Amino acid sequence: MLTSATAQREVDAAGIAQLIEERLGEREGLPPAADPAPAFALLLIRLAPHDGGRLLLPTPSNLALLADLRGRLAGALRGEDRFSVLGINEIAVFLARVRSASVARLAMHHLKRALTLRGETDGEMREVHPAIGGAMPSAGTRCAEQLAAAAESACRTASGKEDRLHLQVDGGSGPDRSELVPELRAAIEGNRLEVHYQPLFSFAHRRCTTVEALVRWPRAAGRQPVAPDAVVDIARQHGLIQGLTRFVLNTALREIGGMAPSGIGLGVAVNLSPALFGDADLPETVAQALSVWGVAAERLTLEITEASDIGDSAAAMDAMARLRTLGARLSIDDFGTGYSSLARLRAMPLAELKIDRLFVANMNRSRADLQIVRTAIDLAHNFELEVVAEGAEDEPTVRHLHRLGCDAVQGFFIARPMPAQSLRAWWGSQPDCRAWMDSPPQG
Numbered sequence: 204m205l206t207s208a209t210a211q212r213e214v215d216a217a218g219i220a221q222l223i224e225e226r227l228g229e230r231e232g233l234p235p236a237a238d239p240a241p242a243f244a245l246l247l248i249r250l251a252p253h254d255g256g257r258l259l260l261p262t263p264s265n266l267a268l269l270a271d272l273r274g275r276l277a278g279a280l281r282g283e284d285r286f287s288v289l290g291i292n293e294i295a296v297f298l299a300r301v302r303s304a305s306v307a308r309l310a311m312h313h314l315k316r317a318l319t320l321r322g323e324t325d326g327e328m329r330e331v332h333p334a335i336g337g338a339m340p341s342a343g344t345r346c347a348e349q350l351a352a353a354a355e356s357a358c359r360t361a362s363g364k365e366d367r368l369h370l371q372v373d374g375g376s377g378p379d380r381s382e383l384v385p386e387l388r389a390a391i392e393g394n395r396l397e398v399h400y401q402p403l404f405s406f407a408h409r410r411c412t413t414v415e416a417l418v419r420w421p422r423a424a425g426r427q428p429v430a431p432d433a434v435v436d437i438a439r440q441h442g443l444i445q446g447l448t449r450f451v452l453n454t455a456l457r458e459i460g461g462m463a464p465s466g467i468g469l470g471v472a473v474n475l476s477p478a479l480f481g482d483a484d485l486p487e488t489v490a491q492a493l494s495v496w497g498v499a500a501e502r503l504t505l506e507i508t509e510a511s512d513i514g515d516s517a518a519a520m521d522a523m524a525r526l527r528t529l530g531a532r533l534s535i536d537d538f539g540t541g542y543s544s545l546a547r548l549r550a551m552p553l554a555e556l557k558i559d560r561l562f563v564a565n566m567n568r569s570r571a572d573l574q575i576v577r578t579a580i581d582l583a584h585n586f587e588l589e590v591v592a593e594g595a596e597d598e599p600t601v602r603h604l605h606r607l608g609c610d611a612v613q614g615f616f617i618a619r620p621m622p623a624q625s626l627r628a629w630w631g632s633q634p635d636c637r638a639w640m641d642s643p644p645q646g
């Protein structure tokens with residue numbers, strides 16, 4: 204029997220192609236962005252048994268198995284994701300909102316876990332050990348076929364790998380980012396990265412109380428800029444993330460801590476890549492940086508993206524507990540994009556939850572996104588966490604977030620990320636919030 208989730212999320216193969224074409228079409232007419240963050244992914248899942256080669260034949264028991272897998276898949280996907288059973292051995296999945304390669308990888312792990320089976324049913328041994336190949340579009344991806352070819356090639360690669368997962372992030376067409384590695388390594392080692400700061404406006408304090416530190420890679424004249432998400436992805440994939448994070452943490456504490464004597468008392472939030480939580484020295488590195496720059500731990504927030512499964516690892520939970528004991532605040536970033544369970548959220552020693560900008564940007568146009576924002580605010584407050592909305596781009600959104608009880612907002616309406624020098628000037632002339640906190644909307 205079809206569950207309603209299965210009925211809602213299953214489409215035919217043409218439906219998947221159409222979804223991809225629509226999303227690629229949205230970029231038509233836009234200026235060729237230097238390195239746009241890919242926003243969706245196509246996965247190809249092969250349901251071959253563990254030995255790899257043997258295909259499943261459409262026997263009644265295999266068809267029953269496939270029905271079971273369809274239900275599991277529908278249950279594991281999120282609202283706008285879609286899947287299509289291409290044949291008894293293959294399923295295509297369209298992941299509608301995937302902000303970065305890390306999110307896609309997490310989703311792939313999640314689906315693999317949901318579809319992996321081994322056991323006896325009705326006296327018959329059943330084993331499903333899927334291989335999952337994923338492809339994300341790049342600026343050069345022009346059509347659904349191109350992406351499908353990339354997903355197929357990724358799936359072949361995945362079949363030969365021990366973890367049976369492989370993601371290709373350039374849609375089969377983009378630049379080979381490994382070429383950037385030596386240059387990025389030199390920039391990190393030579394302290395040539397920069398940090399920009401984006402203010403978070405606190406409704407209770409009626410002013411900006413914290414800034415988020417965001418890495419920037421200024422490249423030599425004539426070289427294409429690389430988006431921060433991509434810089435972080437390259438650093439993570441090539442063992443440079445520790446150096447990058449140490450640079451951002453120390454620069455942020457030095458620059459923002461250094462503003463206190465001028466009366467600019469700000470907290471600072473630093474993004475921590477989930478991979479760092481495997482590093483036993485992380486709490487010590489953070490403690491040292493706080494002591495070197497004389498900043499109280501309470502003024503430091505560490506953001507961990509929700510698109511990670513660190514809540515599943517004992518070592519990561521231990522690192523989080525030590526950071527919390529130190530006094531630093533822990534925050535879940537990009538909330539709503541990940542696959543975290545309530546149990547996992549509750550187990551983490553969090554102070555804050557940040558709602559992803561995808562939902563905030565659309566909350567005044569989409570009832571579904573508004574509902575997600577509202578639910579996230581209530582959820583955070585029920586867990587006694589503060590809640591920040593990211594990506595507030597206009598006044599109606601800020602007003603609405605205030606009415607919904609959100610604690611703080613971050614977004615282009617308040618200010619764009621800026622260098623430390625500009626932040627000093629901005630601080631002195633912060634926007635007058637009375638216009639949008641106290642008075643009714645105009646018109």
Ligand code: C2E
Pocket residue numbers: 401416417418430431432435447448451474475476506508536537560593594595596613614615616620
């Ligand atoms: P994030 O941590 O979620 O940071 C917020 C991102 O949203 C920033 O992008 C910011 O510029 C953007 N943003 C803020 N308000 C608005 C708005 O109103 N509209 C729109 N369209 N965008 C807005 P940015 O600087 O490009 O950084 C992207 C991501 O790269 C960050 O997302 C974070 O995940 C990662 N990142 C940046 N710096 C670091 C770092 O030092 N370490 C790590 N691990 N990741 C970093």
Ligand code: MG
Pocket residue numbers: 415474506536
């Ligand atoms: Mg962040």
Ligand code: MG
Pocket residue numbers: 536537557559560593
């Ligand atoms: Mg975020």
